Amino acid sequence: EAQVTQNPRxxxxxxxxxxxxxxxxxxxxxYMSWYRQxxxxxxxxxxxxxxxxxxxxxxxxxxxxxxxxxxxxxxxILESPSPNQTSLYFCASATGSSAYGYTxxxxxxxxxx
Amino acid sequence: xxxxTQIPAALSVPEGENLxxxxxFTDSAIYNLQxxxxxxxxxxxxxxxxxxxxxxxxxxxxxxxxxKSSGRSTLYxxxxxxxxxxxxxxxxxxxxxxxxxxxxxxxxxxxxx
Numbered sequence: 001e002a003q004v005t006q007n008p009r010x011x012x013x014x015x016x017x018x019x020x021x022x023x024x025x026x027x028x029x030x031y032m033s034w035y036r037q038x039x040x041x042x043x044x045x046x047x048x049x050x051x052x053x054x055x056x057x058x059x060x061x062x063x064x065x066x067x068x069x070x071x072x073x074x075x076x077i078l079e080s081p082s083p084n085q086t087s088l089y090f091c092a093s094a095t096g097s098s099a100y101g102y103t104x105x106x107x108x109x110x111x112x113x
Numbered sequence: 114x115x116x117x118t119q120i121p122a123a124l125s126v127p128e129g130e131n132l133x134x135x136x137x138f139t140d141s142a143i144y145n146l147q148x149x150x151x152x153x154x155x156x157x158x159x160x161x162x163x164x165x166x167x168x169x170x171x172x173x174x175x176x177x178x179x180x181k182s183s184g185r186s187t188l189y190x191x192x193x194x195x196x197x198x199x200x201x202x203x204x205x206x207x208x209x210x211x212x213x214x215x216x217x218x219x220x221x222x223x224x225x226x
Contacts, residue, residue, distance in 0.1 A: 031212050042219065043202070048212040058213065090157065092214070094206075101147040101162040102204075102214050107155070 002027045006091050006105035013081055013112055021076045021108050023091035031094040032074035033058070033102070034066065036087040043090070049074055081112040115140040115207045119217035127225050132190035134220050136203035141181045144206040147214070148177050148188050151200045160201075161188070165208070193224045 004025045013019055025032065033048035035058075045058030049068040063085055065077040074093075078085060091105040116139045126132060138146070145164045149157040161170045161177040163186065169178040174191040190197055200219045207213070 033212065033214070035214075035216075043204075043216040045213055050212050056212065088154075094214075098145045098164045098206075099162075101145065101159055102206075103159070104149075104157040109154075 002103065004091055004093050004103050004105035006089075006108050009106065009108060011108060011110050013110070015082055015112055016080050019078050019081060019110075021078075021089060021091075021110070023074045023076065023105060024072050025074075025091075025093040025103070026072065027093060027095070027103065028071065029093035029095050029103075030071075031096065031102075032068065033092050033094075034064070034074070034076050035090045035092065036060065037090065037107075038087050046076070046089075078110075081110075083112050086110060086112050115205055115210070115213075115215040117203060117205050117215050117217040119201075119203060119220050121220060122218065123221040123223075125223040125225060126193055128193060128195060130193055130224075132188075132193050132197065132222060132224075134188040134190075134201050134203075134222070136186040136188070136217055138184050138186070138205045138215075140205075140207050141184055142208045143179070143181055144208045146177075146179055146186050146206070147204045148175075148186075149202045149204065151202060151219070153200075157202065193222075195224050195226050198222055198224050 034046040047066040089108045094102040148160045163179040176189045204214045
């Protein structure tokens, strides 16, 4: 089944403790992206990647890191999480063709205390 | 920079009535436009995708139109059902920023029995 898989689905952590949210897609998509969703602010892009070893900042990149060493994986790293990074996070992937849209993962609900 | 607006923010209709959801975008250089459904606390389910060269797309009771000249897309849901209650999001992908999906804030729909 074609899908984007995020792990974990739920995570509670403490301020300053480094964490990684994994994202993997099995569709050989070139584009991958991370979004966060907050009440009243909607979905905002954190980082995106056009292909292996090519990443760029989205609208809200502060406090996050990403890497794209393999085409299928695009982990999101929070080196020193803070409470304002408590949010619902989505990973998504797409091909370069305009005939196909983005596929989203099921989301990761992160709470930083 | 592409900006996407959805009006109204919330909508309540009785079962059986047709739903009309509006999406406006500022940059007509659209690569494609995607409509999503999101249930509370859940992930994004893709409903329809319209390519730049298309005027509309249909899937079952859903029909989405695209008018680039006026910067608008409309999602029609025929004969609404209580199960259609959800938040509907439109998202535009621009030709000069293929990696980015710019989201509107969404329209929260309630269909009452």
